[in-house]
Amino acid sequence: MIRATTHAGTFYPRFEEQLRRQIAVWLKDAAPEKDKQRSLGLILPHAGYMYSGQCAALGLHSISHENVDSFIILHPSHHGYHFDFSLSPYTEYNTPLGSLKLNRQLYDKLSPYASQDIDLSYHQNEHSMEIQLPLISYFYPHATVLPIMIGNQIPGVAKRLAELLNDALYRSTQRIVILCSTDLSHYHKASKAEALDAMLIEKVLALDPAGLWDAAVKEQCEACGLGAILSLLYVAGYYTAPEVKLINYTHSGNVSGDNQQVVGYMAAKICI
Numbered sequence: 001m002i003r004a005t006t007h008a009g010t011f012y013p014r015f016e017e018q019l020r021r022q023i024a025v026w027l028k029d030a031a032p033e034k035d036k037q038r039s040l041g042l043i044l045p046h047a048g049y050m051y052s053g054q055c056a057a058l059g060l061h062s063i064s065h066e067n068v069d070s071f072i073i074l075h076p077s078h079h080g081y082h083f084d085f086s087l088s089p090y091t092e093y094n095t096p097l098g099s100l101k102l103n104r105q106l107y108d109k110l111s112p113y114a115s116q117d118i119d120l121s122y123h124q125n126e127h128s129m130e131i132q133l134p135l136i137s138y139f140y141p142h143a144t145v146l147p148i149m150i151g152n153q154i155p156g157v158a159k160r161l162a163e164l165l166n167d168a169l170y171r172s173t174q175r176i177v178i179l180c181s182t183d184l185s186h187y188h189k190a191s192k193a194e195a196l197d198a199m200l201i202e203k204v205l206a207l208d209p210a211g212l213w214d215a216a217v218k219e220q221c222e223a224c225g226l227g228a229i230l231s232l233l234y235v236a237g238y239y240t241a242p243e244v245k246l247i248n249y250t251h252s253g254n255v256s257g258d259n260q261q262v263v264g265y266m267a268a269k270i271c272i
């Protein structure tokens with residue numbers, strides 16, 4: 001079953017050459033990576049490329065020197081939250097830069113634990129997953145993917161998912177990176193957004209999922225993909241000395257010039 005593009009031409013360019021030119025412009029000043037650590041996961045934004053595309057591209061560029069076989073895409077649902085997490089059942093994902101295949105091995109391993117009675121339209125229409133696919137295809141055209149949509153973004157679900165992911169990574173012979181798709185604070189003045197986002201970044205850099213959840217509950221930070229970040233931080237907790245590196249932070253006001261209602265974006269990676 002092939003998933004056709006839903007948001008090409010709106011969230012990102014529809015045509016291959018236009019998309020490649022745009023990504024090349026974003027990366028023209030990006031320094032080559034020399035990091036010898038292995039990346040466990042990435043946190044990337046998922047707004048329209050006009051606003052967050054460069055931030056996301058810089059994030060993926062930061063691991064582009066590594067050999068990666070597959071990406072697990074943890075992303076929120078914007079259409080319903082009445083489930084814990086659900087695996088996308090598509091076997092192939094179209095992008096303007098070519099198609100990406102499903103990681104069938106991971107799907108078969110994790111699907112028995114997921115909520116699989118979710119309406120297929122949730123997966124077909126979700127932009128927070130699709131927005132990542134062209135960039136993955138640009139940097140890793142032969143990689144496979146496993147999109148996991150998170151509904152109930154609470155620590156209990158994140159811990160359970162993290163346990164499953166850690167076991168899958170441990171048993172796999174492939175090089176797999178967990179990609180968390182999330183935007184940060186939504187529709188605040190730039191000064192408030194930057195303060196909220198600074199708190200979230202602080203908790204992520206400290207690898208502190210409990211502190212992140214506490215800050216979110218107290219409305220000291222925001223993220224639409226909070227469950228994805230929590231899951232990645234819990235997975236990192238299985239490793240001896242993980243390290244977080246902030247690649248880029250920005251918000252929509254830096255592009256639009258409207259600093260009255262901005263959305264925050266970050267790119268970060270966890271190395272092990």
